[in-house]
Each structure stands twice: as structure tokens, then as C-alpha cells.
Amino acid sequence: MPASHSSKAYRGGRRPHEPAVVVKGTWATAKQSFRDLFRWQQRVVITNSQGETYEEWQNPPPLQNPFKLFALLSAKQWLYFFVGFYAWTADAFDFHALSIQTTKLAKYYGRSKTDITTAITLTLLLRSVGAAIFGLLGDRFGRKWPMIGNMIILVGLLQIATIYSTTFQQFLAVRSLFGLFMGGVYGNAVAMALENCPTDARGLMSGIMQQGYSFGYVLAACANLGVGGATETWKTVFWIAAGLSIGAGLIRLCFPESKQFLEAKKSGHKITAGDFWGETKSMLAREWRMCLYCVVLMTWFNYYSHTSQDSYTTFMITAKELDSAAGTRASIWMKVGACVGGTVVGYLSQFVGRRRAIVVAALVSCCMIPGWILPEGERSLSASGFFMQFFVQGAWGVIPIHLNELSPPAYRSSFPGITYQLGNMISSPSAQIVNAIAESHFVTSRKGNRVEAYGPVMGIATVIIALGIAITTALGPEKLGRHFEEAGPAGAHSSDANAHLQEKTADVLSLAESKQGQHSTANEVEHKV
Structure with a gap:
């Protein structure tokens, strides 16, 4: 040692x-x-x-007062965290603006609910491409401009384009492009929010950061509740989503680049494309097992969230026979539970460890499933949804910091984003699978009606997925306490190595010229003699 x-x-x-x-x-x-x-x-x-x-x-450290942990962050760190959280919230609002309005969109385009969830599949499928492009741009050129381009030019404008899609084919095409560019938000937002957080506060801030996703759902559900249940009102929710995304980009415009890139610029680093790609290839050769593991883990996790939430509002309206307003209110309480659970479990992960927190939360969620799908009525479903998502998103609350600690330090923008979105890509058919199986199987409701079997399908799928998460996490690595806040940008090591090599080469050439000069002087003296 x-x-x-x-x-x-x-x-x-x-x-x-x-x-x-x-x-x-x-x-x-x-x-x-x-x-x-x-x-x-x-x-x-x-x-x-x-x-x-x-x-x-x-030994595990004693539990600290969360307000003392909040005080560890400076005003500047809080501002960066807020901007990253807001961008992730806007991103989640954009996504859930579609998933919570599946019934409206099905009526508007004259399609089945399964057909509408094809748009969710396409969005998730192409997010990994955006994560790779904008994550690598974030590691290569900084977090600022890739995020601004994502939020203003791409995500916001594509939300508006969705509103003006008159045919179902146009709707699918726009949502595919939307998914492509939406994928670039997560990596840059999380890196910006967490890369300078004090070590002891990381678990708590990670839990809060991840719940930007759930908070986005709550805002989207509130917007859906506010505009009413008429078919055409789905467009109003999409206008709100576009405004939030463009606003996130404008706010990010007001803040400077991240600390590591500013310091690299001051120190005179000149990182070429060759330096960047050379170091990237070297990293992949060393860390391919870690990359593969994180993709598998994030595949389980994305199935976990999308299977348990994307069709939940449809489940309450269709299988539990609630009206649209009651189903939306129950969805809001479900995601409030997610926000609370992600924050609490993320906070506890700082003291019990990242993997223990994930494993326990996943196993408890398995035990919650009967109480999640069997109750009747808005109040019971709201309570059961609250506690179910408390543990589902509780496990998720550990993920931002867990991925940042597992990632190679110079790739904290691209690595979490790419692994997260590759998991999204593999799990992209989750909502479509749930809807297709549920619509082809039927159960009897409390009122004696024959309804689609959303409850049993979601319950069985979530048990399998939660057990998969517990096993994968239990056998996986953990880098608790890893320091990455002072790591330079990707390619800096190659740049330093090249500079060192050039310096050595120059020294050798200078020495050779000196010896050649001495040799010439000796020849002249000999000639004169």
C-alpha cells in the first residue's frame, strides 16, 4: 500500500x-x-x-444530517446541479408527454394503443445513437454547447414538429428523430450536475438528480390533468414540453464551461482528434468488460422503469376503470413516491454502499407487487403506486453516481450516457410488449366487465426484471469513494505523452547538433594546424 x-x-x-x-x-x-x-x-x-x-x-460512516451535506456544496456547485437537474427534468417531460397521453393519441390518429407505443419504442431505440454522438462531443469539446444544441435546436423544435404531424407516419418519423437527439441529454446533464459534488454528498445528490426523471413525469401528468381529457388537448402538453426544453438550453447558455475543460484550456492543452480517439481506443481495450457489464445493468434498469410505469395510466383507465382525471392523479402520486424514494435510497447508498442499496430496493419492490396491482379505487391505487415506485426509483436513485464512479474518469459524459441509452435501446420494446400481451389477454374487473390484463402482465414482468437487477448488481463491481473530479478531458493523456515525446525528440536533436558543431570546430582547428 x-x-x-x-x-x-x-x-x-x-x-x-x-x-x-x-x-x-x-x-x-x-x-x-x-x-x-x-x-x-x-x-x-x-x-x-x-x-x-x-x-x-x-467501516461505514455514520449517517450525516442531509442539510449538512447540502451545505457542502458551494453556490456555484448548486447552480451547476440545478441546470443539470432542470435539463434532465425537461427531457423526462418531453418523453412522458407521449406515454401519459397514449389513449388520446390513439383516438387522434385512429390507431390502437399498441400502435401508439411504437413511437415510444422508436424513441428509446434511437436514444443510444444520440448518447454516443453528444456524449463524445461532450467529452471532446465540453458539456456546454452539445447540451445547448440538444435542448434548443433539436429537442424543443422536434416537440413542435410533433404537434404539426398530421399523419401517423409523420408522427413516427418525428418521434424517431426526437429519440435520436433526446439521447444526448442524460450524459451531459449528469456529468455537469455531479462531477464537482463533494464526495460525501454524492449519494444524496445522485438520488435527487435521478428524480428529475420522475419529477418530469409529475409535471407532465399535472399538465395533462390541467388541459382536460379532450382528444385535441395532447397538443397543449407538447407545447409546454417544447417551452421547457428551449428554456433549459437558454439557461445553460448563461453558464461557463465545466471546470476540467477551463483548466485544460488555461494549462495550454491542445488535444487533437487523434489524441482523443487514440485515448478512447485505449480505454475501450482496458475497460470493455466494464462497458459490457454497465450495458447489461442498464438494460435491466430500463426494463424496470418502463415496464412498471409507461402503461400504468392506461392500466388504471382500462383495467381499473377509472376516469382520465382519476388515473392521472394516481399517476402523480406514483411519481411523487418515486421522487421521495430515489432521494432517500440515494442518500442511504453513501453509507450502506451503492450495490447494497440497489439490491435491497429491488427485492423489496418484488414483495410490493401484489399490493401494487390488486387494489381497487383511486385512493388505494395511489397509495400502492406511491410505495411501489418508492423502491423502483429508489434503486434508480443510486444509478447516476454509481455509473459516474464506474466510468473511466475522462469519459464521464459519454460513458454513463452511452451505457444508459444502450440499455434503453435494448429495452425499447418494453411498453409495446406489455400493451400487446395485455390487449390479447383478459381478466374480469371488479364491476364484472371483461378488461385487458394489464395488471398480471406488468406484475409478472416486473418480478422477473427486479430479480435480474438484484442478481446482476450483486455480482458486479463497485467503486465507492472514487475521485474523478480532477480528471482532465479525454485525450489529455495522449496530448501530454505526445508533448513529452516531442520534447525528448527536440532534446536529442539539440544534443546531436551540438556534437556535430563540436566535431566541425575540431576539424577546422586541425586543418589550420
């Missing part, structure tokens, strides 16, 4: 504990990760004053 340590290496000022052995090999690492869950101490990543990292065992 390195002898020299910086003060930032210890949480709560504690001295180092027992060094943690890191095994090699995929299967050996999985077994070690599973055993770690049952050990009271936590495996923590330590960075010493020379920038070297290693792992050691530390």
Missing part, C-alpha cells in the same frame, strides 16, 4: 483500515463482489497524493 496519502483519501477523517485484495478474472471478481455484500466493512477506492489508487476496507 502506498505510504503517502492525501487528506482527501479518507472519509470523515478516519485513518486507513485493512488493504482490500483485488482479484483478477471475471468469475473471480463476481464471486468476490457477492461476498463483499455480506461484509460489514465497505471496499473503498483511495487516491493518494501521487494520484495512485488502491482499495481498502473501511
Whole structure:
């Protein structure tokens, strides 16, 4: 273990504990990760004053007052967090403006609800492409301008284009483009919000950040409730979504670039495209297993959220026979539970560990499923939806910081965004699958009517998915306490290496010229003699 340590290496000022052995090999690492869950101490990543990292065992720190954790953030860090949270909220509002109005859109275009959910599938399918493009642009050129271009030019204007889609084919085409550019928001927003958060506050702020997604749903549901149940009112909700997205881009315009890029610019870094792609290839060669693991994890997680929420309003209106207003109110309470759960579990993950928090939340959500789909009436469904999403989004609340800690430090914009959206792409048919199976199977409602089997389909699918999350997380890695806030931009290492090589080359050439000059002088002296 390195002898020299910086003060930032210890949480709560504690001295180092027992060094943690890191095994090699995929299967050996999985077994070690599973055993770690049952050990009271936590495996923590330590960075010493020379920038070297290693792992050691530390006792879980005591729970801290969340208001003290809030106070750790400076005013500037709060502003950056707010902008990232707002952009993610607007992004979620844009997405849910469609999912909560499936019934309206089906009537407007004269299609089935399953046909309308094709737009959700296309949106999710193409988000990974946008995540790759704008995430890499964010790591290459900074977080600012890719996010501004996303929110104003692309997401906001494409929401307006959706309103003017007169045919179902135009509607699908616009939503496909919308998904392409929507995918670039998450990585840049999360990196901007969390990359400079103090280490002890990361879990809490991660939980709050992720709930921008649920908060966007609440706002979209409130907007849908406010405009009423008439078919044409879906357009008003989309106008609101466009205004929020454009507003997010305009607010981001007022703030400077992230700290790491400003410092790189001041230090004279000149990162070429070759430097960037060279370091990217090297990173992929080293971290391909981590990349694959995170894609699998995010596939489970995206199935988790979309299966349990995208068709929930339709479930309450169709299977539980509530009217549109009652179904929307129950959906709002469901997502309020998500906001609370994500914040609470994200906060607890700082002290019990990221993986333990995810595993426990996923297993508890399994136990909640009968109470989630069996109740009748608006009040009961609102309460059961609240507690179900408390644990579903509680597990999700750990994900932003967990992905940031697992990602290579120089790729905190592209890595979380790409892995998240690849998971979205693979899980893209989730709403369509639920609707298709539910519409082809029927159960008897409380009133004795034959209704579509949304409850059993959503319940069985969510059990399978939650167990998949628990197992995948239990066997996966964790980088609790990892310091990434001082990492330079992608390509900086290659740039430094090239500069060092050029400096060495120049020294060699200078030495050679000096020796050649000395040799020439000696020849002249000999000639004169």
C-alpha cells in the first residue's frame, strides 16, 4: 500500500483500515463482489497524493444530517446541479408527454394503443445513437454547447414538429428523430450536475438528480390533468414540453464551461482528434468488460422503469376503470413516491454502499407487487403506486453516481450516457410488449366487465426484471469513494505523452547538433594546424 496519502483519501477523517485484495478474472471478481455484500466493512477506492489508487476496507460512516451535506456544496456547485437537474427534468417531460397521453393519441390518429407505443419504442431505440454522438462531443469539446444544441435546436423544435404531424407516419418519423437527439441529454446533464459534488454528498445528490426523471413525469401528468381529457388537448402538453426544453438550453447558455475543460484550456492543452480517439481506443481495450457489464445493468434498469410505469395510466383507465382525471392523479402520486424514494435510497447508498442499496430496493419492490396491482379505487391505487415506485426509483436513485464512479474518469459524459441509452435501446420494446400481451389477454374487473390484463402482465414482468437487477448488481463491481473530479478531458493523456515525446525528440536533436558543431570546430582547428 502506498505510504503517502492525501487528506482527501479518507472519509470523515478516519485513518486507513485493512488493504482490500483485488482479484483478477471475471468469475473471480463476481464471486468476490457477492461476498463483499455480506461484509460489514465497505471496499473503498483511495487516491493518494501521487494520484495512485488502491482499495481498502473501511467501516461505514455514520449517517450525516442531509442539510449538512447540502451545505457542502458551494453556490456555484448548486447552480451547476440545478441546470443539470432542470435539463434532465425537461427531457423526462418531453418523453412522458407521449406515454401519459397514449389513449388520446390513439383516438387522434385512429390507431390502437399498441400502435401508439411504437413511437415510444422508436424513441428509446434511437436514444443510444444520440448518447454516443453528444456524449463524445461532450467529452471532446465540453458539456456546454452539445447540451445547448440538444435542448434548443433539436429537442424543443422536434416537440413542435410533433404537434404539426398530421399523419401517423409523420408522427413516427418525428418521434424517431426526437429519440435520436433526446439521447444526448442524460450524459451531459449528469456529468455537469455531479462531477464537482463533494464526495460525501454524492449519494444524496445522485438520488435527487435521478428524480428529475420522475419529477418530469409529475409535471407532465399535472399538465395533462390541467388541459382536460379532450382528444385535441395532447397538443397543449407538447407545447409546454417544447417551452421547457428551449428554456433549459437558454439557461445553460448563461453558464461557463465545466471546470476540467477551463483548466485544460488555461494549462495550454491542445488535444487533437487523434489524441482523443487514440485515448478512447485505449480505454475501450482496458475497460470493455466494464462497458459490457454497465450495458447489461442498464438494460435491466430500463426494463424496470418502463415496464412498471409507461402503461400504468392506461392500466388504471382500462383495467381499473377509472376516469382520465382519476388515473392521472394516481399517476402523480406514483411519481411523487418515486421522487421521495430515489432521494432517500440515494442518500442511504453513501453509507450502506451503492450495490447494497440497489439490491435491497429491488427485492423489496418484488414483495410490493401484489399490493401494487390488486387494489381497487383511486385512493388505494395511489397509495400502492406511491410505495411501489418508492423502491423502483429508489434503486434508480443510486444509478447516476454509481455509473459516474464506474466510468473511466475522462469519459464521464459519454460513458454513463452511452451505457444508459444502450440499455434503453435494448429495452425499447418494453411498453409495446406489455400493451400487446395485455390487449390479447383478459381478466374480469371488479364491476364484472371483461378488461385487458394489464395488471398480471406488468406484475409478472416486473418480478422477473427486479430479480435480474438484484442478481446482476450483486455480482458486479463497485467503486465507492472514487475521485474523478480532477480528471482532465479525454485525450489529455495522449496530448501530454505526445508533448513529452516531442520534447525528448527536440532534446536529442539539440544534443546531436551540438556534437556535430563540436566535431566541425575540431576539424577546422586541425586543418589550420
